[in-house]
Amino acid sequence: MSNTANTQKKNGFLAGTANYVDERVGVGGILKEFGRKIFPDHWSFMLGEVALYSFLVLLLSGTFLTFFFQPSMTDVIYDGVYAPLKGAHMSIAYASSLDITFEVRGGLLMRQVHHWSALLFVAAAGLHMLRVFFTGAFRKPREINWVVGFVLFVLGMAAGFTGYSLPDDLLSGNGLRIIDGMIKGVPFIGTGISSLLFGGEFPGHAIVGRLYSLHIMLVPALILVFLAVHLFMLVIHKHTHYSGPGRKDTNVVGYPLMPVYVAKAGGFFFIVFGVIMLIATFFTINPIWNYGGYDPSPVSAGTQPDWYIGWLDGALRLAPTGIEFMIGDYTVSTNILLPLVVSLVFLALVAIYPFVENWVTGDKREHHVLDRPRNAPVRTAIGAAGVMFYAVLWAGASTDLIATNFKMSLNQVLVTMQISLIILPIVAFLVTKRVCLSLQRKDREIAIHGRESGRIVRLPHGEYIEVHEPLDPHDLYKLVDFKDYKPTLARPNAQGKITVAARLRSSLSKFYFEDRIAPATQTEIDEAAHHAHEIEAEVQKAIESSK
Amino acid sequence: MSDKSKEIAKQSGAYSDHEYDAGLRVIHEDAVANPGIEPHRVRMTDKSVKHEKNAVRQVAAFFTLSMLGSALALYAYFAFPISEDLTTVRLNTLYLGVGITLGLLGIGIGAVHWAKTLMPDNEVSEERHLTRGSDEKRAAAIEIINLANQESGFSRRKLIRRTLYGSLALFPLPGIILFADLGPSLGDKLRHTAWKQGTRLTKDPYGSPIKASEVTIGSVFHVIPEGLMPGEENYLEEKAKAAVLLVRVDPEILIETEERASWSYQGIVAYSKICTHVGCPVALYEQQTHHLLCPCHQSTFDLVDGCKVIFGPATRSLPQLPISVDAEGYLIAQSDFHEPVGPSFWDRSVQQ
Numbered sequence: 001m002s003n004t005a006n007t008q009k010k011n012g013f014l015a016g017t018a019n020y021v022d023e024r025v026g027v028g029g030i031l032k033e034f035g036r037k038i039f040p041d042h043w044s045f046m047l048g049e050v051a052l053y054s055f056l057v058l059l060l061s062g063t064f065l066t067f068f069f070q071p072s073m074t075d076v077i078y079d080g081v082y083a084p085l086k087g088a089h090m091s092i093a094y095a096s097s098l099d100i101t102f103e104v105r106g107g108l109l110m111r112q113v114h115h116w117s118a119l120l121f122v123a124a125a126g127l128h129m130l131r132v133f134f135t136g137a138f139r140k141p142r143e144i145n146w147v148v149g150f151v152l153f154v155l156g157m158a159a160g161f162t163g164y165s166l167p168d169d170l171l172s173g174n175g176l177r178i179i180d181g182m183i184k185g186v187p188f189i190g191t192g193i194s195s196l197l198f199g200g201e202f203p204g205h206a207i208v209g210r211l212y213s214l215h216i217m218l219v220p221a222l223i224l225v226f227l228a229v230h231l232f233m234l235v236i237h238k239h240t241h242y243s244g245p246g247r248k249d250t251n252v253v254g255y256p257l258m259p260v261y262v263a264k265a266g267g268f269f270f271i272v273f274g275v276i277m278l279i280a281t282f283f284t285i286n287p288i289w290n291y292g293g294y295d296p297s298p299v300s301a302g303t304q305p306d307w308y309i310g311w312l313d314g315a316l317r318l319a320p321t322g323i324e325f326m327i328g329d330y331t332v333s334t335n336i337l338l339p340l341v342v343s344l345v346f347l348a349l350v351a352i353y354p355f356v357e358n359w360v361t362g363d364k365r366e367h368h369v370l371d372r373p374r375n376a377p378v379r380t381a382i383g384a385a386g387v388m389f390y391a392v393l394w395a396g397a398s399t400d401l402i403a404t405n406f407k408m409s410l411n412q413v414l415v416t417m418q419i420s421l422i423i424l425p426i427v428a429f430l431v432t433k434r435v436c437l438s439l440q441r442k443d444r445e446i447a448i449h450g451r452e453s454g455r456i457v458r459l460p461h462g463e464y465i466e467v468h469e470p471l472d473p474h475d476l477y478k479l480v481d482f483k484d485y486k487p488t489l490a491r492p493n494a495q496g497k498i499t500v501a502a503r504l505r506s507s508l509s510k511f512y513f514e515d516r517i518a519p520a521t522q523t524e525i526d527e528a529a530h531h532a533h534e535i536e537a538e539v540q541k542a543i544e545s546s547k
Numbered sequence: 548m549s550d551k552s553k554e555i556a557k558q559s560g561a562y563s564d565h566e567y568d569a570g571l572r573v574i575h576e577d578a579v580a581n582p583g584i585e586p587h588r589v590r591m592t593d594k595s596v597k598h599e600k601n602a603v604r605q606v607a608a609f610f611t612l613s614m615l616g617s618a619l620a621l622y623a624y625f626a627f628p629i630s631e632d633l634t635t636v637r638l639n640t641l642y643l644g645v646g647i648t649l650g651l652l653g654i655g656i657g658a659v660h661w662a663k664t665l666m667p668d669n670e671v672s673e674e675r676h677l678t679r680g681s682d683e684k685r686a687a688a689i690e691i692i693n694l695a696n697q698e699s700g701f702s703r704r705k706l707i708r709r710t711l712y713g714s715l716a717l718f719p720l721p722g723i724i725l726f727a728d729l730g731p732s733l734g735d736k737l738r739h740t741a742w743k744q745g746t747r748l749t750k751d752p753y754g755s756p757i758k759a760s761e762v763t764i765g766s767v768f769h770v771i772p773e774g775l776m777p778g779e780e781n782y783l784e785e786k787a788k789a790a791v792l793l794v795r796v797d798p799e800i801l802i803e804t805e806e807r808a809s810w811s812y813q814g815i816v817a818y819s820k821i822c823t824h825v826g827c828p829v830a831l832y833e834q835q836t837h838h839l840l841c842p843c844h845q846s847t848f849d850l851v852d853g854c855k856v857i858f859g860p861a862t863r864s865l866p867q868l869p870i871s872v873d874a875e876g877y878l879i880a881q882s883d884f885h886e887p888v889g890p891s892f893w894d895r896s897v898q899q
Contacts, residue, residue: 199730204784251674267654297751329896518573
């Protein structure tokens with residue numbers, strides 16, 4: 001149509017391009033649907049973004065590294081520029097890692113960008129998970145997306161570990177040695193699995209190539225797929241928002257995608273990338289040239305795994321002495337199985353938590369307004385206990401460094417950790433729950449009586465009071481808008497029986513909600529205001545009569 | 548529910564088109580009413596042209612900084628090449644990194660600043676809809692499934708359905724079995740090492756033999772069997788099993804079982820260096836206490852008492868290598884280890 005041509009001319013290049021694309025891709029409808037989609041604003045919503053962007057940085061820097069890295073364990077004699085290793089036997093993988101570092105311009109920088117962004121990726125994903133947990137963002141309809149996110153976190157650890165093992169230096173080889181030892185400890189199939197993984201005896205000549213396939217293909221492909229599902233569901237559900245004036249479960253309050261979020265989120269990608277680049281420029285990570293290629297014999301005291309593997313290594317260290325035992329001629333390596341089972345159970349509990357809480361509350365409604373952590377005291381306390389459990393395991397991976405740096409007995413440090421692993425989560429639970437309840441009481445107090453004005457008044461009968469001023473309705477609403485649950489009794493079912501499940505649910509509901517603090521209601525606020533008015537009137541009267 | 552409580556329920560999150568069970572939730576009829584979105588606060592850039600112009604300049608300055616950074620990175624790539632001198636690696640990394648960092652941060656900070664100061668910051672509310680499809684949509688979906696079922700006869704034709712399940716269950720199995728060739732059966736490889744009767748003990752990694760007379764009390768040697776040379780086929784696999792730690796202690800304090808009395812030579816004992824926990828090299832020797840410590844998980848072994856575990860997650864003692872001396876006075880192995888070395892595995896104690 002000549003009409004179109006005219007508009008094109010009038011509006012120039014941008015409109016022309018838009019028209020071209022729309023006529024071929026139908027992008028107009030997509031933009032109409034999503035262009036002004038509303039996103040709520042809060043700093044804690046950026047944690048997931050950091051994870052997403054560091055994954056993109058991983059893809060970019062990783063692709064660069066694949067062009068130079070050679071995943072082969074064939075033995076060569078090093079003849080590169082790094083003098084201390086000249087003439088040493090090493091694998092091609094290690095030699096090519098050294099070449100990237102010392103002979104490719106920007107190679108060391110890219111290696112460090114890749115490693116730092118991997119550390120950041122897992123950290124940001126973990127913090128994002130904690131944010132989702134502590135604000136109750138996993139509640140209906142987002143339970144499945146929680147599980148998808150959980151899988152992403154595990155995949156992140158898998159990507160990290162497979163990558164850590166590739167340079168085939170002393171540290172990565174030792175990491176694999178530990179994995180091999182753990183696998184061999186699995187009853188029946190351990191040695192078989194170890195042979196399948198390493199292509200025969202440890203270390204063999206296959207493992208680096210195999211981990212490379214997993215690291216650059218399978219694991220990132222899985223991450224991409226789960227990421228796509230994760231974000232797709234985010235669009236379906238629309239983002240949650242914190243409770244506040246105007247926020248409801250039936251709306252979403254924030255700023256439009258275009259232009260505000262395109263600028264903010266797009267800009268934020270560059271900020272995340274820039275910060276990673278800054279760290280990678282100034283801070284060395286994984287100096288693979290220090291210890292040489294892998295050799296099963298040399299010492300490597302005081303070495304630490306990457307942070308996200310620490311909790312698993314700590315679990316291995318904290319196993320009590322001498323718990324391996326024999327059944328007839330067969331060895332049961334409890335010292336490996338126990339940490340393994342504890343870690344897996346911990347992960348499983350994380351994965352299923354939303355379903356447990358939903359079963360207890362029985363609340364089948366959709367929840368789009370986030371909880372402030374204090375308003376779900378038991379959930380917050382459970383989360384704190386879990387964080388503490390993880391933290392003790394994580395610190396457990398550094399028992400030797402703690403002992404040497406603080407001049408303590410290694411044995412005492414380890415035994416302290418073993419005890420802490422049981423005790424500290426319980427302490428964290430109790431303290432967190434009490435703190436939450438106190439904060440709730442404070443909120444309730446302020447909501448009902450208003451804020452302290454600092455004005456002290458003496459009444460005619462001698463009493464001193466501080467005058468409280470009512471809150472602005474917007475501020476007030478933040479304090480009173482939360483969901484309130486109460487415990488239930490175990491009720492008989494249609495057959496007149498009280499099932500075990502009903503009993504369990506009843507006691508769990510008691511565990512969750514018996515100490516509940518109800519939100520201040522309008523009636524309570526009105527009554528308090530009425531009372532305040534009476535006092536105010538009395539004060540005024542006293543002032544009048546004294547004149 | 549009364550009309551009022553319905554209204555409150557709606558305000559607190561129930562939808563009009565579908566009623567979900569609220570479970571244990573307490574719906575307060577006299578809950579505080581939602582006052583609606585807070586009034587918009589006007590920014591300086593909204594009301595003052597001067598501030599607006601300033602903000603525009605700042606955003607442009609950040610974008611310009613980015614351009615300069617990228618240019619610096621390009622310059623640095625050529626201006627700071629790397630050579631045999633390792634300080635060039637540092638300079639290359641530094642200037643390239645700083646340039647790229649500025650290039651990225653300039654764009655990022657500029658864009659965010661633009662959004663925060665110059666784009667509208669009025670909060671907008673958008674309706675949400677229930678995630679579930681409407682009743683009509685769900686009915687239509689069920690209709691489609693029923694129709695597909697009817698047309699294919701999926702429920703009706705049991706024979707087809709069951710054979711399909713069977714074939715779907717079996718078809719992945721060949722795919723799985725294909726992976727069996729990833730690794731050979733280890734056979735008895737885990738039970739044997741490169742040590743044989745008469746193999747000389749040599750220093751790791753240079754391979755020079757060790758005379759018993761040069762091992763003074765308290766000294767430690769990291770040992771590999773003679774003839775194990777880097778670059779050979781299976782060098783690392785053999786070394787991962789055969790690595791040994793050699794220590795001489797005062798024979799007086801050595802606690803030896805009768806069976807092993809002849810395994811040491813004048814207070815010189817040789818133990819496998821591969822931890823019985825998960826296989827790290829147990830290479831830290833404390834001379835004063837005669838303890839061997841694994842640096843990975845801190846399993847501690849008492850060298851003078853058969854390398855029994857005294858602390859840490861390991862359970863089994865380190866295997867001992869029986870040694871003696873040959874005619875020239877060099878230390879040799881009497882035999883291989885008498886048990887598999889390294890981490891535990893399920894059938895390690897089964898006699899073959």
